[in-house]
Amino acid sequence: MSSLLSFPHVAHYPVRNAVLRFFLKSSLVALTGSLMLVANTYAVEAPLTLAEAQRRAVERSRQLTAQDFSVAASRDMAVAAGQLPDPVLKVGIDNLPVTGRDRGNLNDDFMTMRRVGVMQEITRSDKRRLRSSRFELEAQKTLAEKAVATAAIERDTALAWLDRYYADAMAAVIAEQGDQAKLEMQSAEGAYRAGRGNQADVFAAQTAQAAFDDRASEIRRRVRSANTMLARWIGNVSDLSLADKPATDTIRLDPATLDSDLAHHPEIAVLTKKVDAAETEAKLAKANEKADWTVEMAFQQRGATYSNMVSVGLSIPLQWDRKNRQDRELTSRLALVEQAKAEREDMLRAHVAETRTMIDEWQNDRERYARYERELIPLANQRTLAAITAYRGGKASLAEVLTARRNVIDVRIQALQLATETDRLWAQLNFLFPADDVAMRSGMNKDSQ
Numbered sequence: 001m002s003s004l005l006s007f008p009h010v011a012h013y014p015v016r017n018a019v020l021r022f023f024l025k026s027s028l029v030a031l032t033g034s035l036m037l038v039a040n041t042y043a044v045e046a047p048l049t050l051a052e053a054q055r056r057a058v059e060r061s062r063q064l065t066a067q068d069f070s071v072a073a074s075r076d077m078a079v080a081a082g083q084l085p086d087p088v089l090k091v092g093i094d095n096l097p098v099t100g101r102d103r104g105n106l107n108d109d110f111m112t113m114r115r116v117g118v119m120q121e122i123t124r125s126d127k128r129r130l131r132s133s134r135f136e137l138e139a140q141k142t143l144a145e146k147a148v149a150t151a152a153i154e155r156d157t158a159l160a161w162l163d164r165y166y167a168d169a170m171a172a173v174i175a176e177q178g179d180q181a182k183l184e185m186q187s188a189e190g191a192y193r194a195g196r197g198n199q200a201d202v203f204a205a206q207t208a209q210a211a212f213d214d215r216a217s218e219i220r221r222r223v224r225s226a227n228t229m230l231a232r233w234i235g236n237v238s239d240l241s242l243a244d245k246p247a248t249d250t251i252r253l254d255p256a257t258l259d260s261d262l263a264h265h266p267e268i269a270v271l272t273k274k275v276d277a278a279e280t281e282a283k284l285a286k287a288n289e290k291a292d293w294t295v296e297m298a299f300q301q302r303g304a305t306y307s308n309m310v311s312v313g314l315s316i317p318l319q320w321d322r323k324n325r326q327d328r329e330l331t332s333r334l335a336l337v338e339q340a341k342a343e344r345e346d347m348l349r350a351h352v353a354e355t356r357t358m359i360d361e362w363q364n365d366r367e368r369y370a371r372y373e374r375e376l377i378p379l380a381n382q383r384t385l386a387a388i389t390a391y392r393g394g395k396a397s398l399a400e401v402l403t404a405r406r407n408v409i410d411v412r413i414q415a416l417q418l419a420t421e422t423d424r425l426w427a428q429l430n431f432l433f434p435a436d437d438v439a440m441r442s443g444m445n446k447d448s449q
Helices: 001-040 050-060 060-080 123-192 199-234 255-262 267-288 326-392 398-430 437-449
Strands: 088-092 112-122 293-301 310-317
Touching: 050 123, 050 199, 060 123, 088 293, 112 310, 123 199, 123 267, 123 398, 199 398, 255 326, 267 326, 326 398
Parallel strands: none
Antiparallel strands: 088 112, 112 293, 293 310
């Protein structure tokens, strides 16, 4: 009896343990899922830096990919141009009778022959080398154009990033001043209801609030436009926040060595390759003064009663009018060399002048912005503080406070616009060269030192 009574009691423990294990397992699964959900909820992409935006823009560019294909095509052509022309297979029938009793007969006339032969033009090795070099120079010119495109992508991406950065900064200023305007409007309405103020102050505060709302609407449009331009380079940016801007108080260029630095500018490098290509064309025109020979060998089969024959030939072009052909071609090519050199020199001078102008403007804008931070913005804030103090003491009207606050926002927006222009000039100066090219040249300079 006792054993029967104890049986359910003994079986109770395995059941309870199984339930406990199931409960713990379910709890762990639920906890893991909750943690993953929390992690996904709070996982926010890191703020976008200027360097990261440029890297994405370069990786995303289809123009650079197209230029890579162009380089590959030119180098394949360089290999092909260095080879001898294809031999020519020649097949024919010589001296086939077309009248008389033997007409159309291949075997009865001793002059009738079936002919098969090969002809090969022997192009001089220096010409083949020059033709190959011409396509290799085309590939190098495309690489220089790719450097131009890379610098333009990095520069335009930097400009778009800075436009978005300063649009956000202006939006923050407008929002801050708008909050102050709301408080002043509420204060004016409260004073008017309490009989301490007049209705004109209420209307003035409401007008100021409407003006702030209008400026906020304009700034939001600028933010959207800046987002659109940045997305043109790196894709969707609607959910991205920007990191702090990089140091923009120095540039990579040294005004003392500007001429020599800009001589390596990608656009100048493109023209340098054009000069090299023109010189190669001139050398090829000079080499064309010596004609290429063509050799030919043929086997001729006659009728069974006649002997078969072999023919060997050599063809040499007769340059009987060299003065008006080969010499004119060489003169034309030499003129194109001088044209390319003049265009390169003119572009270099223009680049140097434009860059010096931008450096001077950038330095002047930096001085002006420092003046805003050092004098104009603090003075505007002090004027606003004085107007608020006077208003609280009953010595100034609310309109004077609102005027002072509008002056503050105007000065701060002007300072941000000036900072935008200054940093845009910095971007144009700092990204005249692709970032990789600048790093490589800097490493070469350190090695040489």
